[in-house]
Amino acid sequence: MTTVRFLGIGEPQPKRSIRLPLKLVSYMQATPLTLILAAFLLLPLLMIVTVSFWDYDFAQMYPDFVTFNYTETLGSWVTWKTYLNTLKFAFLVWVITLFIGFWVAYFLAFHIRTAAMQMVLFLVCTVPFLTSNIIRMISWIPVLGRNGLINSGLVNSGLVSQPVEWLLYSDFAVVLAMVHLYTLFMVTPIFNTLMRIDKSLVEAARDAGASSLQVLTNVILPLAKPGMAIGTIFVVTLVMADFSTVQVMSGGQSASVALMMKNQMSLLQYPAAAANAVVLLVLVLLMVAGILRIVDIRKEL
Amino acid sequence: MTKAAEIDIASVSKVYGTTTAVHSISLKIPAGSYCCLLGPSGCGKTTTLRMIAGHETITTGDVLLGNKNVTDLAPAERGTAMMFQSYALFPHLDLVDNVAFSLKMKGIDKETRRAKAMEMLKLMQLEAYASRRPAQLSGGQQQRVALARALITDPEALLLDEPLSALDPFLKVRMRAELKKLQTSLGITFVHVTHSQEEAMALADIVVVMNDGRIEQAAPPRTVFERPATAFVARFMGDHNVISGRVTDKDDTSLTLAVAAGASFSAPADTVEIGQPVDIAIRTDRVTVGAETAAGYGFTGTISNIEYRGSSVKLAVSGAGIEDFTAILSDKVFFAQPVKIGEAIQLSWNAEDVIVLGRPH
Numbered sequence: 001m002t003t004v005r006f007l008g009i010g011e012p013q014p015k016r017s018i019r020l021p022l023k024l025v026s027y028m029q030a031t032p033l034t035l036i037l038a039a040f041l042l043l044p045l046l047m048i049v050t051v052s053f054w055d056y057d058f059a060q061m062y063p064d065f066v067t068f069n070y071t072e073t074l075g076s077w078v079t080w081k082t083y084l085n086t087l088k089f090a091f092l093v094w095v096i097t098l099f100i101g102f103w104v105a106y107f108l109a110f111h112i113r114t115a116a117m118q119m120v121l122f123l124v125c126t127v128p129f130l131t132s133n134i135i136r137m138i139s140w141i142p143v144l145g146r147n148g149l150i151n152s153g154l155v156n157s158g159l160v161s162q163p164v165e166w167l168l169y170s171d172f173a174v175v176l177a178m179v180h181l182y183t184l185f186m187v188t189p190i191f192n193t194l195m196r197i198d199k200s201l202v203e204a205a206r207d208a209g210a211s212s213l214q215v216l217t218n219v220i221l222p223l224a225k226p227g228m229a230i231g232t233i234f235v236v237t238l239v240m241a242d243f244s245t246v247q248v249m250s251g252g253q254s255a256s257v258a259l260m261m262k263n264q265m266s267l268l269q270y271p272a273a274a275a276n277a278v279v280l281l282v283l284v285l286l287m288v289a290g291i292l293r294i295v296d297i298r299k300e301l
Numbered sequence: 302m303t304k305a306a307e308i309d310i311a312s313v314s315k316v317y318g319t320t321t322a323v324h325s326i327s328l329k330i331p332a333g334s335y336c337c338l339l340g341p342s343g344c345g346k347t348t349t350l351r352m353i354a355g356h357e358t359i360t361t362g363d364v365l366l367g368n369k370n371v372t373d374l375a376p377a378e379r380g381t382a383m384m385f386q387s388y389a390l391f392p393h394l395d396l397v398d399n400v401a402f403s404l405k406m407k408g409i410d411k412e413t414r415r416a417k418a419m420e421m422l423k424l425m426q427l428e429a430y431a432s433r434r435p436a437q438l439s440g441g442q443q444q445r446v447a448l449a450r451a452l453i454t455d456p457e458a459l460l461l462d463e464p465l466s467a468l469d470p471f472l473k474v475r476m477r478a479e480l481k482k483l484q485t486s487l488g489i490t491f492v493h494v495t496h497s498q499e500e501a502m503a504l505a506d507i508v509v510v511m512n513d514g515r516i517e518q519a520a521p522p523r524t525v526f527e528r529p530a531t532a533f534v535a536r537f538m539g540d541h542n543v544i545s546g547r548v549t550d551k552d553d554t555s556l557t558l559a560v561a562a563g564a565s566f567s568a569p570a571d572t573v574e575i576g577q578p579v580d581i582a583i584r585t586d587r588v589t590v591g592a593e594t595a596a597g598y599g600f601t602g603t604i605s606n607i608e609y610r611g612s613s614v615k616l617a618v619s620g621a622g623i624e625d626f627t628a629i630l631s632d633k634v635f636f637a638q639p640v641k642i643g644e645a646i647q648l649s650w651n652a653e654d655v656i657v658l659g660r661p662h
Contacts, residue, residue: 198387198389200385200386200387201389201391203376203383203385203389204383204385204389204390204391204450205391205402205406206356206376206377207354207356207376207377207382207383207451208402208403208406209375209377209378209403209406209407210377210402211406214406218402218405218406222393223392
């Protein structure tokens with residue numbers, strides 16, 4: 001007599017579970033992101049910091065520990081002027097995008113009644129972003145140029161006898177293009193904050209006798225601050241790191257820190273560019289820290 | 302301390318597009334009284350309150366506060382103050398600034414307004430929390446801040462939109478008592494929106510029962526409970542059995558109605574004509590079990606459910622064409638002769654406990 005044993009039939013075996021200490025599990029869960037950030041953020045940063053202390057000549061870099069990259073960068077009046085110019089752009093663009101961004105968000109959040117319409121209009125705001133940054137920037141040239149739309153319109157209507165020169169290849173053009181590129185980064189966080197404001201707060205303020213202006217200054221603006229801060233961080237960091245807009249729209253007549261770095265790199269002065277990058281990074285981090293000190297954005301995240 | 306104002310609502314309607322939220326209601330709320338607008342959600346009670354407050358435009362009709370027509374005035378110009386359902390405290394301001402908000406809007410200087418706000422917070426026993434933000438307070442404390450903020454404007458009438466709905470049951474009862482005490486001591490008119498008949502009866506001098514944008518009954522709570530005007534009021538107030546039927550016979554002292562399934566009941570005389578539909582109500586606690594039935598004042602039914610409630614026992618009975626008839630017996634009476642589910646019992650009531658209900662107009 002034979003007995004047949006079927007595999008897998010019979011008493012179910014208790015499943016072996018691998019038990020890891022809880023602490024280890026949490027570390028393992030955090031590992032992938034840590035690795036990605038380490039490989040793509042921390043490591044390059046470390047390399048830049050390292051390289052910024054190296055020596056170089058016209059063709060090569062030499063591992064070393066020298067500080068003249070920094071002393072040259074910080075000691076040159078060109079650097080200071082460039083930084084001031086970049087900060088000027090950052091300030092102008094910030095003020096204008098904040099103003100436009102707030103009112104667009106305010107209109108979307110408080111004057112559009114249905115949620116569906118709000119979403120539609122918000123998506124309309126994002127439509128220009130379906131094309132690339134560069135294209136959107138370059139498309140200003142036929143509008144602002146010497147024989148562009150605006151100038152030919154002005155000349156043909158007889159308002160001016162000669163084309164207006166400062167429309168293109170000027171600081172005006174740079175700021176205009178940057179405002180165009182970055183306003184949405186201001187609209188989105190402010191819109192998000194405004195949407196969370198309980199509408200009954202506005203009614204409560206009205207009940208207490210507040211005029212429309214008082215509602216705005218006493219209730220809506222203070223509550224919109226976190227969104228404004230987040231938008232500010234976006235815009236300021238983007239403008240501080242911008243080189244293509246400055247180069248294209250100023251026609252090479254204006255400088256920014258990132259543009260300076262780009263030029264240094266094209267001259268193979270990598271250590272100098274790295275030192276510049278470190279200085280810029282520190283400056284931007286200080287600005288962000290300053291914003292975070294003024295406004296508490298934690299509840300928005 | 303403050304002058305109270307009579308609120309006179311004169312055929313006020315509210316129309317949103319094609320839907321009418323409030324159908325031409327008229328109501329007089331005497332000065333210094335506590336009025337509860339009571340009804341299920343969507344009955345127009347909050348819309349009515351918001352129209353008194355000025356947060357909702359009035360489609361037709363007028364609202365008078367005291368002798369002043371306030372129909373077209375801004376909320377703050379009316380002499381009313383509103384307390385919002387979720388309290389609507391300003392999250393970015395501490396308690397003092399929250400309470401002092403309306404004074405700040407008037408342009409009163411910082412010292413004066415903060416001192417006055419502190420006084421108000423003291424009245425609400427919140428001075429210890431003056432520098433906190435609303436989010437750091439419990440629900441009951443937030444409610445007291447909202448009250449302080451509303452009362453600092455010295456209103457002639459305080460309008461409360463479901464003020465107790467966000468609180469847990471225990472706190473609800475406590476805050477209810479505080480509201481009543483506050484109203485008595487201030488002497489101003491309170492208009493309080495609620496969907497809880499218990500709350501309305503505990504607080505109100507006048508209960509206004511609303512349904513579908515109309516006022517079903519406006520009367521002191523005892524009248525509303527003992528003489529409900531319509532079947533809706535009787536059902537909404539609870540503790541009433543409503544029997545619907547058609548009048549088959551009437552004389553000078555009584556009328557007879559027949560329910561759809563055939564049983565007949567008697568009721569006191571009314572103006573309804575023979576053949577017309579009519580509703581009668583019988584209080585659930587006025588029903589007796591097992592006694593002899595006078596013709597038309599009782600029926601025999603089967604017990605479908607028994608609920609023990611401590612001091613009383615609730616019997617659900619069906620029979621004689623009535624689906625769900627409730628009888629509430631005191632525990633003493635019930636346990637003297639206990640009955641079981643499925644048993645047939647004899648229910649009866651006295652002629653004077655039958656109320657003939659009107660039809661909504």
